[in-house]
Amino acid sequence: MSVIRVATLSIVLSALFLTSTANAQGGNPYVAWYQDGAGLSHSNCTYWAWQRWYDVYGEELPSWGNAGEWAGNAAATGYQVTIQPSVGSIVMTWESPVGHVAFVEAISPDDPHTFLISEYGFSIGTEYHERWMTTDGSLLFIHPHAVESSASFAGDGTAGAPNIDAL
Secondary structure, eight states: OHHHHHHHHHHHHHHHHHHHHHSOSSOOOSOSEEEOTTSOEEEOHHHHHHHHHHHHHOOOOOOOOSGGGHHHHHHHTTOEEESSOOTTOEEEEOSSTTOEEEEEEEEOSSOTTEEEEEESOSSTTOOSEEEEEEOOSOOEEEEOOSOOOSSOOTTTOSSSSOOGGGO
8 A cells, every 4th residue: 555655646746847847937949858769758958957047047048059059159149158167057068969958056065176967868768867077177167147046056045146155
């Protein structure tokens, strides 16, 4: 009986999460899921990075194309792009042939080159995922303009801009 309750709770929670991500706020130009040529379902990293940015900053980013085009297109539209991570930036990697983007949630207090990301598109069939990464100078980070944040970060305690010292 308890196995059935756990399975039911898991299904209900999954349905709630999928419903909340399917009803994206703002004018997100990316889809949350797509199927590849083999019919396998993938979550879309560009959807998550765009949506997380909107949720935090209240700013609708333009459609910058595939993930590997984001840093160049961001720089061309006036965003600062560097090789240094910061909380609230978008990291662009070459973990796939068309690139990969994710949202930087935290910086390690022990190493400013190690950071926590939230992402979609980590593996087939996986929606939301978090992991720690370390930059080696090959990653690019898209930084926000000086705007007020509409959401707080874990451990921040405010609804304002991220407080890196509090993480």
